[in-house]
Amino acid sequence: MTATQEAPPLTPDITVAPVMKRPSKRLPFPLVYWQTAVGKKWIMALTGAALMGFVFFHAIGNLKMYMGEEDFNHYAEFLRDLLYPILPHTVALWLLRIGLIVAFGLHIAAAASLTRMNQKARPVRYQSRRDYLAANYASRTMRVSGIIVGLFLLFHLADLTWGVGFINSEFERGEAFANVTYSLDRIGVAAIYIVANIALGIHLFHGAWSMFQSLGVNNPRYNGARRAFAAGFAVLVAGMNISFPIAVLTGVVG
Amino acid sequence: MNLTLKVWRQDGPHTGGRFETYQAADIKDEMSFLEMLDIVNERLIEDGREPIAFDSDCREGICGTCGLMVNGQAHGPQKGTATCQLHMRTFRDGDEITIEPWRAAAFPIMKDLIVDRSPLDAIVEAGGYINANTGAAPDANLIPIPKPVADSSMDAAACIGCGACVAACPNSAGQLFTSAKLNHLNLLPQGQAERWKRTEAMVERMEQFFGSCTNHGECQEACPKEISIDFIAYMNRDYIKAKIKNRKLQGQGFP
Ligand code: SF4
Numbered sequence: 106m107t108a109t110q111e112a113p114p115l116t117p118d119i120t121v122a123p124v125m126k127r128p129s130k131r132l133p134f135p136l137v138y139w140q141t142a143v144g145k146k147w148i149m150a151l152t153g154a155a156l157m158g159f160v161f162f163h164a165i166g167n168l169k170m171y172m173g174e175e176d177f178n179h180y181a182e183f184l185r186d187l188l189y190p191i192l193p194h195t196v197a198l199w200l201l202r203i204g205l206i207v208a209f210g211l212h213i214a215a216a217a218s219l220t221r222m223n224q225k226a227r228p229v230r231y232q233s234r235r236d237y238l239a240a241n242y243a244s245r246t247m248r249v250s251g252i253i254v255g256l257f258l259l260f261h262l263a264d265l266t267w268g269v270g271f272i273n274s275e276f277e278r279g280e281a282f283a284n285v286t287y288s289l290d291r292i293g294v295a296a297i298y299i300v301a302n303i304a305l306g307i308h309l310f311h312g313a314w315s316m317f318q319s320l321g322v323n324n325p326r327y328n329g330a331r332r333a334f335a336a337g338f339a340v341l342v343a344g345m346n347i348s349f350p351i352a353v354l355t356g357v358v359g
Numbered sequence: 360m361n362l363t364l365k366v367w368r369q370d371g372p373h374t375g376g377r378f379e380t381y382q383a384a385d386i387k388d389e390m391s392f393l394e395m396l397d398i399v400n401e402r403l404i405e406d407g408r409e410p411i412a413f414d415s416d417c418r419e420g421i422c423g424t425c426g427l428m429v430n431g432q433a434h435g436p437q438k439g440t441a442t443c444q445l446h447m448r449t450f451r452d453g454d455e456i457t458i459e460p461w462r463a464a465a466f467p468i469m470k471d472l473i474v475d476r477s478p479l480d481a482i483v484e485a486g487g488y489i490n491a492n493t494g495a496a497p498d499a500n501l502i503p504i505p506k507p508v509a510d511s512s513m514d515a516a517a518c519i520g521c522g523a524c525v526a527a528c529p530n531s532a533g534q535l536f537t538s539a540k541l542n543h544l545n546l547l548p549q550g551q552a553e554r555w556k557r558t559e560a561m562v563e564r565m566e567q568f569f570g571s572c573t574n575h576g577e578c579q580e581a582c583p584k585e586i587s588i589d590f591i592a593y594m595n596r597d598y599i600k601a602k603i604k605n606r607k608l609q610g611q612g613f614p
């Protein structure tokens with residue numbers, strides 16, 4: 106028995122030709138999720154959740170900055186030795202990094218392909234001014250805030266992970282605290298960090314809520330909590346991250 | 360009251376269109392929006408001009424034939440109201456009202472304010488049915504259905520297929536309509552036999568025509584039947600599950 110679950114062919118009553126091409130061959134599970142928008146949104150939600158976990162623990166870890174140079178550098182060293190001696194040095198860290206790279210890649214690829222789909226779905230825009238009722242600033246600027254965060258991520262890596270010369274000329278591998286304080290003491294760099302983290306907060310405000318819908322996590326009993334969670338999470342993460350450049354600039358840290 | 364209308368006029372599917380301005384004088388507040396347009400049309404006909412083409416049928420908010428973008432809002436400013444049930448008392452004397460057709464690639468404009476919404480039918484055709492036994496009618500209430508489940512299914516079944524959700528969505532996504540049509544069957548015991556097949560078929564048909572949901576929630580605000588985006592979440596969940604369920608079904612000959 107070959108049970109194909111394809112929809113029956115279109116009847117002549119359907120006088121509009123399909124707008125989107127559907128893949129002719131279905132991929133095996135779980136790749137099949139990549140073949141529909143609903144599946145891609147599911148992947149976006151899962152990778153988004155993973156990235157949320159990352160930004161959260163990244164910010165929590167960086168709070169060590171407030172405990173001084175020794176603690177902070179010790180923490181940075183600890184990350185390299187995560188799960189040591191079960192795994193060799195830096196292996197756990199690299200596994201996490203690979204996971205993050207994959208999550209970022211899928212999140213961005215899904216966003217790009219769904220954006221194209223949405224542009225195709227309305228090639229001619231409304232000719233009069235739209236009056237939005239529910240769509241808020243955050244939900245309508247996800248693409249922009251996402252791009253800002255993505256570009257910032259590259260800058261941030263160049264600044265404090267790779268130590269690219271023209272961005273962070275004083276960079277020294279292993280001196281995490283000195284690198285951070287040197288970098289954030291420059292007003293221009295601090296401003297970049299602050300602006301990017303505001304964008305991150307806005308992205309999270311919609312993303313952390315939207316995630317529940319895309320995953321189908323919906324129960325009228327706790328639906329109110331989903332909004333509160335997203336708002337709280339966005340404020341918490343953005344707040345922690347924005348506090349670092351401010352603390353360095355004002356001399357609280359450094 | 361006296362109003363100024365800016366109405367989208369377009370001769371046919373493949374011609375360009377433009378806004379034209381009309382004066383609507385002596386409009387009474389108890390008139391519906393469509394009655395107001397009828398009056399404007401009568402005057403246009405008297406002047407020997409082409410009346411404004413728009414769709415309507417029941418004019419009591421149950422058929423889903425009407426639907427206009429009024430001042431940038433699908434079905435106009437009143438929540439939970441189809442255009443035919445929108446009354447002129449929601450406007451003030453001297454207002455300028457802009458009227459545009461639904462816009463989506465899947466809803467080509469036929470003429471003026473009329474669009475072809477047959478892709479919505481295509482979604483229902485793909486799976487909006489249940490198998491029923493023929494023969495003697497079964498006893499009523501033979502299948503116990505919890506009241507909240509029946510209520511929820513009924514809420515979904517309230518969809519009149521007007522397409523305002525697509526029109527209001529910044530992505531032209533068909534999620535609210537599809538999830539309503541899907542869930543009023545998926546929630547009930549009678550709909551279980553085809554549940555997973557239906558979910559896959561309707562979602563994949565939807566994606567041949569419409570955009571992808573980014574959870575703005577605009578559809579829920581525009582919907583004249585106030586269908587909740589909760590149904591979209593249920594649909595997403597069922598779709599993800601359907602892929603796993605169907606794999607089991609296909610165990611004896613997975614392509
Ligand atoms: S879900 Fe609401 S807006 Fe969409 S077609 Fe049904 S009744 Fe109209």
Ligand code: FES
Pocket residue numbers: 414415416417418419420421422423424425426441442443444519
């Ligand atoms: S004309 Fe039937 S719903 Fe408006």
